[in-house]
Amino acid sequence: MPRLHVDRLRSGDGSEDEYRVVERTGLAAWDATTALTVVGRPYPRVEGAEKVTGRACYAGDVRLAGLLHARVLRSPLPHARIRRIDTAAAEALPGVHAVLGTHSAPAIRWYPDGLLFDRTLRFVGDEVAAVAAESEETAADALRLVAVEYEPLPFVVGLEAALRPEAPPVREGGNLVGPPKVYARGDAEAALREAPVVIDETYTTQTALHNCLEPHGCTATWDGERLTLWDSTQSVFDVRERVAETLGLPEHRVRVIKHHMGGGFGSKQIAWKHAVIAALLARRAGRPVRLMLDREAENLAAGNRNATRQRVRLGATRDGTLTAISARIEQDTGAYLVGGEGSNTSAIYQTLYRCPNVTTEQVGVYTNTGPAVAFRAPGHVEGAFALESAMDELARALDMDPLALRLRNYAEADQRRGRPYTTPDGLRLCYERAAAEFGWRRDRRPSGQGSRRRGIGMAAHDWGGSGYPPGYAWVKLNGDGSAEVVTGTQDIGTGTRTGLTQIAAEELGLPLERVLLHLGDTATGVYAPVSAGSATQATIGPAVRAAAAEARRQLLEAAATMLEAAPADLQLREGTIRVAGAPDRALDVADVTRRIAPHMIQGHGARGPNPDGKAVRTFGAQCVEVEVDVDTGEVSVLRVVASHECGRIVNPTLVDSQVLGAVTQGVGFALMEERVVDAGGVVLNANLEEYKVPTAPDVPAVVHARVDRPDPEANATGAKGIGEPPLVPTAPAIANAVFDAVGVRIRHTPLSRRRLLAALAAHRPEPA
């Protein structure tokens, strides 16, 4: 039986004590010597056929009898107070069944200091009213009939403007989200004063939009006092908790379902207003309601990656030893703190390199634009662009190879907490594999003909991805020897279903097709945390393995009686149970389960604790070759070699997919993606025409130089996360390669043709 371990966490600030419960399973971890047959194989996605044939049901695909369609009226002004709102004409329009607005909706708290429908509006796109009607078109017509009188208020757009002393306040109390978050070890200022070589530069990163293929939204239906929501979310349990709390329902009367996901990238890791609005409209109308955001709303009001301004100072000795790292970071939080994981841009400065003197100071700034939310490796992508560009600048200043500089400052421990890494050589392996596959050489000169110049660049990163308790799974064996796995996690498109099924099949000794996994349903699944922080495989994988191990134990005990052998002498592989040393004494798993049916073997599994005294991290390095056309400012990324240490690779195809997808997003972040807000506060490119994401020809050949080495200290499967990490180093590696090619340092993303041509005009490079 699992042992329950209850920790009391004293908060120390007078608030209620927290208790953390961790179950210890006692399973020996799969390490590098464990022979595995299902885990590690490149199975195609188990739901692949459903997706490519269009049968996969997403949040907006649910078709219920009497379904209504909702649309949301959004603020046309960046900062305003609603003086008067009149929805009578909208309500009178034939086909309209429910209208909600600040005058008629319950006063539900939202954000730290607002309401679901608030009289104060703080960005263009803020929710004013909502309508449910027979069709989306009717709902849109009804929105045009809502008469609103706005009192415009002074507003501010952009980080720099919001920080000026005379800036209009986004809310009472000013535009700083709070006091700066300060971290210090050693004395960075003193070390900078004494350092023989100092880099002191300011970098900026843009506001980037997630642009999930499937927008935010849900379908809501009531059955008496029971609410079911099909929500496009990264956390069915968090949405259930928030919706139950705001509507005053007990949690068991709220069911949240998420079967398939068209991308979240962090923007769906919290409960958003749409879920509550849809539930309220459905209750008012007495009919189910579908509320999916359109592309514009998605890009105004469903989160973004915060823009940053980062002043970075590095101090080093002449041999390239870092003596000081200092970063002052300002980031554009937008109009509200929406909750969820904010960008911790400081973190990478504190950990990526061995350095005794580190200071970071980070402050969030309110502006009258859409709120920021986590976006795939939030903070790390922004921080890595600045830090890894600065490291390249330092290497140039020292006339040192950028790889040699990084190796000289290699960190084998988490310096924040003074704990060694479980894989202290993880990043070194990535450097070696990436450099070898790429052909990284110090003496390589930029090349190219005419106006087209080629250059190479690299960047590194660390990240979490350890997973953490709690998280649970069940396994049940059916009479025919098939197995079902039940967990409350969700597959946000990464292939979680497939990876977890492989874990279960491996432990159960069954072929993959004899195992089916159910997830994404709070009514049937056991608790699993939000799918974020690249944590899902490393959190739920061990829980699934533990549940399968428990079922396997019971199965072998039953088989032992039938085979007249001790359970310890039985071997279970590919659906067959054999007595060791007696090959003719064997049973199919189905023979055992059929004979004991209708008894059902059930296994419960929990995620065990992370190791004491050690830090579990993921690492990576990427090398990039670009070609820059100095006449047109066009940057072509020719190839990317990516190497990432994420522990055991459960499914190589799915991990390759994460690398390819992340590098693609990295190319977009580096070269073209940027939200543009007019001085009047209107987003000018909240669409896929003007907000440029990479197309297939923009994406280079990506080689994934796999590391694939189990980290058995991390958890019982040895696997860690890979969802976010491969995005982190792509942009700085590209910027460093651009510098290598043309000798111009661009310290601002994206490196658009406009920026590049302006920089090249200011600094014509010497002819090659």
Next chain:
Amino acid sequence: MRPFAYASPRTADEIIALLTPGSAGADGASRPLAGGTDLLTLMKADVATPSRLVDIKRAGLPKGIEETPPGLVVGGLTTLAQIETHPAVRARYPALAEATAVAATAQLRNVATVAGNLLQRPRCWYFRNPRIACWLKGGDHCPARDGENQLHAILGGGPCHAVHPSDVAPALVALDADARLRGPGGERTVPVEGLFAAPEGGRRRETLVGSDELLLALRLPPADGSRSTYLKSMDRKVWAFALAGVAARLRLDGRRVAEARIVLGGVAPVPWRAHEAERALEGAEAGPAAWDRAANAALTGAAPLRHNAYKLPLARALVRRALESLAT
């Protein structure tokens, strides 16, 4: 999108009658519908609010490419995909083939017509945003002039600073193509260049084609030994409107330039005929010196806004590159 009526007449006369304000059955707010790739997006953005769409695809209007040696006639309803893949266009009018091939996406080119492409409205993000009043939509000023004008005009701007988005138009102007139009008063033929005029005064549109006129067909004169090309720069590799484009045509007599056409796209409210560059080329000896002179002359009079000065070196580079490619 707001509700609208729909008609699908079988003859050109019926179409024109429906489009003509004051005529029987017309209500003054009908718009012709062909590929719909521009009009429907304008309607979805609430920029165009026609009371009726008149489908012009079922009235037997010219569609497809007819070889009329030594020239060519392209029906107004011809899709960009048909043009892009037509052997005679590719062989004799490469600027047109290249311009269509780099426009939009394969899916859009399969439905977008050449007439619709020439008569499309600007992609200006102020013009297209229903939350913003701009001069072109009847407002009192152009918000791009002092705003986010990175994609806007460096030549001929004001009172509207949007650029003409077509890739095909500069190519057709460079090829000296004519357009055959039909309206309530009958047919007329004008140079393609004459279809366009920068918006001004009470005419808040980029074309001189009447709202009751149909662009029936385009006539391409004999290539006559000319070489032509179209080059385009975008913010990504494909599927974007031009930051700058150039259609260039040269007829060489030995090493001398006998005739030149340089037409810029994406930099002015209309396809921009660079007369000064053409004058700099005609009679000159083919070579880098002439190309440089022409590239500089092409931007004569340029007045960049705060965020779009990059378009000057970009357009110059494209002109130089286009001329180089034609002379080798």
